[in-house]
Amino acid sequence: MALKITVIGTGYLGATHAAAMAELGFEVLGLDVVPEKIEKLRRGEVPMYEPGLEELLHKHVAGIEGSSGRLRFTMDWAEAGEFGDVHFVCVNTPQRHGEYACDMSYVDSAIASLAPHLKGPALVVGKSTVPVGSADRLAAYLAEHAPAGADVELAWNPEFLREGFAVEDTLHPDRLVVGVRGERAEKLLREVYATPVAEGSPFMVTDFATAELVKTSANSFLATKISFINAMAEVCEAADGDVAKLAEAIGYDDRIGKKFLRAGIGFGGGCLPKDIRAFMARAGELGADQALTFLREIDSINMRQRGRMVELTRQELGGGAFLGKRVAVLGATFKPDSDDVRDSPALNVAGQIHLQGGQVTVYDPKGMDNARSLFPTLGYADSALEAVRGADVVLHLTEWREFRELDAQALGEAAAQRLILDGRNALDPEVWRKAGWRYRGMGRPTA
Known part of the structure; x- marks a missing residue:
């Protein structure tokens, strides 16, 4: 008999996972405790911008004309417990308020709500990013509180989704890691992922602790690469070197690789910053805090980039106060192909300049609504051209393709002066300089 799957939590991770499981041919029931989210999903509307996700929902959500009907949504824990053979837990694990540590309250609540309804054999699979040791604790909780007792198993299967590529990453993952304690759990997960494995x-089959550590280790490594090249950008500026050429040269070494070596205003979003901090906090609890002290510097370099961009802008405007200066900001999301503005370096820079008296106008292709709700006092424009109109300086802070394809000449005619600071080193300096702009990138020569 075909497996039935539930997905607990239908945010960015859960909605994508639920739709992808339906695409792989399973009957899927998504559960959430937020009525508005469930209503949207039942209509086939996505709770966030993610390329390809809305199309996938329309293809499978029950009640939508022409859909497979394999995907439904509920708020009823009893229905979910009875329906599913495999229950994926995809809830958020944010940073705890006022601390570095991870807030496990959503995961704990999901397990506590599901457990009483597991009356027969079931596999509960954690996908959330959690502190190492969490799976052991949750497995013990399930054994004690689920009516089916030992017939309810736990597995840990971390997600490796990149925002903007989440659908692709779920359907065609670059690796699948499953932390299990028994053959039955492994067998069920091999059945769930039979299609991508066949492709x-x-x-990879591991123990609980290794599976939990894989995600935090991967994010820590990526954060280290980004902060490393940003540290090199600081040195290049001091020594009049070119960090873009430096990155290209070291990237040819296949031990290093080219990816994540573009200097700029640093990383943000809902994952990397909070994950490296939670990793440090957990290492401290385990008595291994010295092993991760380098991550504190990685975090520090990253946060410093935002202040450096503000100071670079001040220098280029003559070194005085921002009062009365018109500043156009291209980009609000923490990365392109997303509407996510959580811990966005772009919005942080815009906010700092605004607080120092600058007249800031922001434009982003997808993140405007979220940016407005987070920073209502900033100015917002409906297009890049509108944002740049009358600006004394233009800051390129999120590397959307739309911004790389802008007409530098037309933008120059709208701006008060042709001055652009590239906070992502993603624009072609020659194109902008030929159109009469003074172009400045981070860690790059001015001429």
Whole structure:
């Protein structure tokens, strides 16, 4: 008999996972405790911008004309417990308020709500990013509180989704990691992921602790690469070197690789910053805090980039106060192909300049609504051209393709002066300089 799957939590991770499981041919029931979210999903509307996700929902959500009907949504824990053979827990694990540590309250609440309804054999699979040791604790909780007792198993299967590529990453993952304690759990997960495994996705079986550590280790490594090249950008500026050429040269070494070596205003979003901080906090609890002290410097370099961009802007405007200066900001999201503005370096820079008296106008292709709700006092424009109109300086802070394709000449005619600071080193300096702009990138020569 075909497996039935539930997905607990239908935010960015959960909605994508639920739709992808339906695409792989399973009957899926998504559960959330937020009525507005469930209503939207039942209509086939996405709770966030993610390329390809809305199309996938329309293809599978029950009640939508022409859909497979394999995907439904509920708020009823009893219905979910009875329906599912495999229950994926995809809830958020934010940073705890006022601390570095991870807030496990959503995961704990999901397990506590599901457990009483597990009356027969079931597999509960954690996908959330959690502190190492959490799976052991949750497995013990399930054994004690689920009516089916030992017939309810736990597995840990971390997600490796990149915002903007989440659908692709779920359907065609570059690796699948499953932390299990028994053959039955492994067998069920091999059944769930049979299609991507058949297409060549590596399937790695580990213990709980290793599976939990894989995600935080991967994010820590990526954060380290980004902060490393940003540190090199600081040195290049002091020594009049070119960090873009430096990154290209070291990137040819296949031990280093080219990816994540573009200097700029640093990383943000809902994952990297909070994950490296939670990793440090957990290492401290385990008595291994010295092993991760380098992550504190990685975090520090990253946060420093935002202040450096503000100071660079001040220098280029003559070194005085921002009062009365018109500043156009291209980009509000923490990365392109997303509407996510959580811990966005772009919005942070815009906010700092605004607080110092600058007249800031922001434009982003997808993040405007979220940016407005987070920073209502900033100015917002409906297009890049509108944002730049009358500006004394233009800041390029999120590397959307739309911004790389802008007409530098037309923008120059709208701006008060042709001065652009590239906070992502993603624009072509020659194109802008030929159109009469003074172009300045982070860690790059001015001429």
